[in-house]
Amino acid sequence: MDFTIITKSPEETKNLGKDVSKLVKPGDILAFYGELGAGKTCFIQGISLGLEVQDYVTSPSFTIINEYQGKVPIYHFDLFRLDKAEEILELGYEEYFYGKGLTVIEWAEKIEQLLPKENLKIEIKFKDRYQRTISFIPQGDRFNKFLEELNRIENFRD
Numbered sequence: 001m002d003f004t005i006i007t008k009s010p011e012e013t014k015n016l017g018k019d020v021s022k023l024v025k026p027g028d029i030l031a032f033y034g035e036l037g038a039g040k041t042c043f044i045q046g047i048s049l050g051l052e053v054q055d056y057v058t059s060p061s062f063t064i065i066n067e068y069q070g071k072v073p074i075y076h077f078d079l080f081r082l083d084k085a086e087e088i089l090e091l092g093y094e095e096y097f098y099g100k101g102l103t104v105i106e107w108a109e110k111i112e113q114l115l116p117k118e119n120l121k122i123e124i125k126f127k128d129r130y131q132r133t134i135s136f137i138p139q140g141d142r143f144n145k146f147l148e149e150l151n152r153i154e155n156f157r158d
């Protein structure tokens with residue numbers, strides 16, 4: 001199943017990220033899609049809060065990957081500055097994607113062909129200044145269950 005939700009503020013997007021953090025398992029891959037300023041980092045900040053990361057999470061501007069320690073390690077990729085998918089090979093990305101932490105990827109479209117088959121696609125679209133349409137599209141079985149759970153949690157919220 002797909003699942004779509006509208007958030008009305010950065011706080012709501014962070015809270016959604018926090019809810020997602022309750023459902024993730026080490027080894028999961030969350031692939032984020034959305035224009036500049038859509039709210040990918042904001043969502044990831046919510047996940048990090050939920051996983052009790054102490055560092056302040058931002059879009060890494062000169063590094064392509066940041067690693068944070070939380071209840072599980074988080075590997076935060078921001079591929080905005082990546083020109084070619086091959087550049088990510090030099091980073092030893094497989095260590096992360098198939099590692100023991102949670103991988104979150106901003107601008108995942110840049111490495112579409114390298115993404116493991118099992119991943120959760122999270123698409124963020126501008127609706128207006130403060131509203132975002134956030135869609136979850138599961139790739140692979142693991143995330144079907146995940147989205148059923150998330151749906152339950154979010155319905156319970158309103």
Ligand SMILES: Nc1ncnc2c1ncn2[C@@H]1O[C@H](COP(=O)(O)OP(=O)(O)OP(=O)(O)O)[C@@H](O)[C@H]1O
Binds near residue numbers: 012036106130131
């Ligand atoms: N509902 C909302 N959800 C998330 N962010 C929102 C929302 N409404 C307004 N904003 C604002 O939009 C901006 C989102 O910025 P953020 O850095 O998270 O975007 P991004 O998708 O990571 O961009 P980039 O591609 O540059 O890394 C913030 O300034 C935030 O305050």
Ligand SMILES: [Mg+2]
Binds near residue numbers: 040058106
């Ligand atoms: Mg960002």
